[in-house]
Amino acid sequence: MIRVRFAPSPTGDLHVGGARTALFNWLYARHLGGTFILRIEDTDGARNTEEAARGILKGLRWLGLDWDEGPDVGGDYGPYFQSQRKSIYAAYFAKLEAAGRVYTEDNGAVRFKFSRTSITVHDLVCGDVTFAPTEEPDMTIRRPDGSYIFHFVNVVDDIEMRMTHVFRGEDHLSNTWKHIDLFNALGATPPTYAHIPLILNPDGTKMSKRDEGSAIEKSYMHEGFLPEAVFNYLAMLGWTPRTEGEKLSSEALVSLFDPAEIHSSNARFDMHKCQWFNAQYLRELSPEALLAAARPFLDKAGLSITNDAIAAAAVFSVKEKVSHLTEIPAWVHYFFREDYSYENDVVTKLKAKPENTTLLNAAASALATLIDWTEVSIQTAIEEAAKIASVKAGALMPLLRFALSGQARGPGVTTIAHLIGQSSTLRRIERTVLML
């Protein structure tokens, strides 16, 4: 039974790099039917916040990365906050003391005495990496105030929590020999490591907070991405299953996952591709599901929904025009309000030709007589009105689009008319004619 963990430090928002690390851990656990553990590494009281910890849990849940042991769910190896595990660290520290592997500095800080031997990391991704003894100073593991430092608590917890594998960012590779040294000194067997490549900015620099696309909550949850899309994109960054397409469900990714296939080179983040995945997933949603996903964004734009069926049809009618949910309000606002404004150049165009008024009135007359208000009947009425006026339907459609939506682009004119209803359609045409 394999046990893996994601061990974030709550110093800020969940970062894409961290999210992907969590994702690979999760995929591995689910693939093998193992256990995925979430451990919060909050030993730095000065920089950790409860808010950040909550945000990380929120982000992981949003992505669908559920943990089997950890905060909120418990487990047999808790507590899962390092700040609550001080007595455990003290016990392990005593072991090192007994083994004569620590010494105290003048100010009270304690260092771990390296073995100064050659140490090889057997890494699932990087292969065998051997580190020769260095001149590096011994590693501090306890502060003068008695609190313990990352390298030490990380190793102790991995021993205590029975971790079998450690998937983490490649930025830890260079320190891994120190961790193995510590495992050895504590008489424990090190886990199997898998150091996954880092995610870089498009320009190749290290991606950090503030960079575009780096924060899960701010860049994805708030920007109208679907979790499945982000999940899929992140999984494919640095790993490629041998399949034809790239759009794969989390179930498919779980069954295909193989850590040996993870690349050892860094990957650059590509927001375009991530958006493409999002657009793919967006188009698959049913009208109801799309409305549910878009609702918070419609609310935020001040569009009040009075009829769910119509609202669902409205958002559904523009789903192929957007790649994020945040784009939807601008495409559908006129479905929800009668006082929509007209795009500037639209008005100019309408006024340019006096006959436009005549054409709109002709269309209104034809539409006013309809008993059945269906897309087909609307289409027929418009075509007939055009025929009588000796113009092509293609010339009349844009005028109606402007009148009904105030915009030059959007769903089919008949779809708009059908959704807003006959009375609103006639009212909107009249309103437009009066303005000209």
Added chain:
RNA sequence: GACCCCUUCGUCUAACGGUUAGGACACAUCCCUUUCACGGAUGCGAUACGAGUUCGAUUCUCGUAGGGGUCGCCA
């Protein structure tokens, strides 16, 4: 500076040592079309450089260059 990892189209990537070096995103053009899109078609575009091994190297080895990482009383 020392040590570690990495290097195929702009980006993500595929290619038992033998392929016209393939696909996806992006971009461009065309088709479809009442608009914008979607979709379809086509195009653009890469093995960092130099040696070596080999009949043959994107693939194996070494070197160079470039990128990234680590060397905290941060995690």
